[in-house]
Amino acid sequence: MSDAAPIFRLLDVEKVYQIDRGGWSRLGRRPPRQLAALDGIRLTVRAGDSVALVGESGSGKSTLLRVLLGLTESSDGRALYRGDDIETLTDDKRRSFQRDVAMIYQDARASLNPRLKALDLIGEPIRQHALCRESELRDRVAALLARVGMPADTADRYPGQLSGGQVRRVAIARALASEPKVIVADEAVSGLDVSTQAQLLNLLRGLQHEMGLTLMFITHDLAVASYLCRRIAVMYLGRIVETGPTKEVLRHPLHPYTRALLNASPRFFEPIAETLPGEIPSPIDLPPGCRFAGRCPRAAQDCRTHEPPLATTHTKREVACLHPLID
Numbered sequence: 242m243s244d245a246a247p248i249f250r251l252l253d254v255e256k257v258y259q260i261d262r263g264g265w266s267r268l269g270r271r272p273p274r275q276l277a278a279l280d281g282i283r284l285t286v287r288a289g290d291s292v293a294l295v296g297e298s299g300s301g302k303s304t305l306l307r308v309l310l311g312l313t314e315s316s317d318g319r320a321l322y323r324g325d326d327i328e329t330l331t332d333d334k335r336r337s338f339q340r341d342v343a344m345i346y347q348d349a350r351a352s353l354n355p356r357l358k359a360l361d362l363i364g365e366p367i368r369q370h371a372l373c374r375e376s377e378l379r380d381r382v383a384a385l386l387a388r389v390g391m392p393a394d395t396a397d398r399y400p401g402q403l404s405g406g407q408v409r410r411v412a413i414a415r416a417l418a419s420e421p422k423v424i425v426a427d428e429a430v431s432g433l434d435v436s437t438q439a440q441l442l443n444l445l446r447g448l449q450h451e452m453g454l455t456l457m458f459i460t461h462d463l464a465v466a467s468y469l470c471r472r473i474a475v476m477y478l479g480r481i482v483e484t485g486p487t488k489e490v491l492r493h494p495l496h497p498y499t500r501a502l503l504n505a506s507p508r509f510f511e512p513i514a515e516t517l518p519g520e521i522p523s524p525i526d527l528p529p530g531c532r533f534a535g536r537c538p539r540a541a542q543d544c545r546t547h548e549p550p551l552a553t554t555h556t557k558r559e560v561a562c563l564h565p566l567i568d
């Protein structure tokens with residue numbers, strides 16, 4: 242791990258959603274049902290790091306990013322940006338946070354106002370942070386469009402007049418407009434054809450190297466994670482079950498869930514099949530012990546009673562498993 246200063250630190254972050262208000266049954270009052278979308282998340286992201294968050298649908302990846310961005314309050318624990326609690330940043334620090342941390346959303350088209358031209362979509366963060374005069378805006382937007390491989394006249398087009406790949410490029414140009422230090426991207430290339438995905442991944446990797454960006458990248462695709470991110474965090478039902486250098490984790494997974502993901506996703510650009518062996522338990526009614534036990538070929542008696550914490554092995558890898566895949 243590098244010695245660079247931590248940009249983000251998540252200290253035992255929990256995010257609990259209340260699913261209903263409870264009710265009455267023959268046995269009396271039933272308390273409100275709750276769902277822990279994040280359960281004891283510990284993660285440090287340092288300047289210049291690139292971290293992939295992977296895991297099946299519903300594992301809490303987007304919730305984790307929403308907490309990092311201050312869009313969702315955590316229920317417990319602390320989420321820090323450069324040492325300050327994200328939820329209680331002062332106005333000055335919040336302004337620089339908003340400038341420094343840019344987001345590319347899971348659904349790029351839905352995240353862009355269809356009534357604004359690309360000029361105003363990309364120009365919005367520039368205007369918000371007063372980064373240039375109005376007379377210079379068009380040139381600045383043209384430079385950003387060039388950076389993402391789009392011609393300058395794209396500025397006069399609305400999102401509805403652009404293809405899926407072009408919309409993603411505009412979303413990336415908009416994310417770069419505030420000259421951020423951190424990019425947080427949720428499935429930024431999924432659902433596109435393979436060659437467009439490859440172009441956008443090259444673009445993101447190039448930008449990351451040129452600008453020294455810190456990158457947090459959610460993906461269902463382990464090959465994408467390995468191409469773009471030095472570190473990986475594997476999530477399962479609200480917990481990080483394994484984390485470490487991407488290449489090491491994918492070459493020698495220690496957690497049976499990481500291995501199952503690898504088995505389900507052997508080829509480049511093939512998303513993880515949503516049907517790993519066994520059934521994912523309901524997040525509202527988790528079994529005691531390890532939450533992967535019902536699907537784990539290595540499950541032993543102790544797995545059904547003890548919940549394994551994320552612990553460091555003697556090889557300096559981090560895994561939450563009582564019987565990790567150590568040869």
Ligand SMILES: Nc1ncnc2c1ncn2[C@@H]1O[C@H](COP(=O)(O)OP(=O)(O)OP(=O)(O)O)[C@@H](O)[C@H]1O
Pocket residue numbers: 258259276277278296297298299300301302303304305524
């Ligand atoms: N606003 C909400 N209210 C109640 N439950 C929620 C809410 N948002 C998310 N959840 C639940 O929290 C869990 C984690 O959701 P999240 O969107 O973070 O998963 P994800 O890993 O991003 O999934 P995907 O890969 O499908 O995008 C899921 O069980 C989801 O149903």
Ligand code: SF4
Pocket residue numbers: 496497498531532533534535537538539540541544549561562563564565
């Ligand atoms: S703790 Fe047990 S059930 Fe859970 S992943 Fe490890 S071996 Fe499997």
Ligand SMILES: [Mg+2]
Pocket residue numbers: 302303304347427
């Ligand atoms: Mg998501």
